[in-house]
Amino acid sequence: MVDSEMTRKRLHPKDLFTSQSPEARAWRAKQAEVDSEIEGLPRDPEAAALAAQMERDGVPDEEQIARLIAYFKMRSGNSSLE
Known part of the structure; x- marks a missing residue:
């Protein structure tokens, strides 16, 4: 199965x-x-690795979201992403 x-x-x-x-x-x-x-x-392998590591570490969902938003802001050079 x-x-x-x-x-x-x-x-x-x-x-x-x-x-x-x-x-x-x-x-x-x-x-x-x-x-x-x-x-x-x-695909963004770095974002996937970050998300997988946070999940393994038991990071709460709200914190995972905040960290991913910060990651994508940093990658895009745009601090106005919401």
Whole structure:
């Protein structure tokens, strides 16, 4: 059984969009990758590594968001990103 199949069997499909379980969060992250590929958006390996490290370190969501916003502001040279 593939990981995504196991996740779907454990969680109601609607729960995948709202649950904060590790399985649901991983599923949403994978969907974001797929969506980006469909749209032809380039990957940012440094941002992905930063996000993965913060997740492993247990950084709270709000802090992860703030750090990623700061990272993208720094990368773009634009301090007005919100």
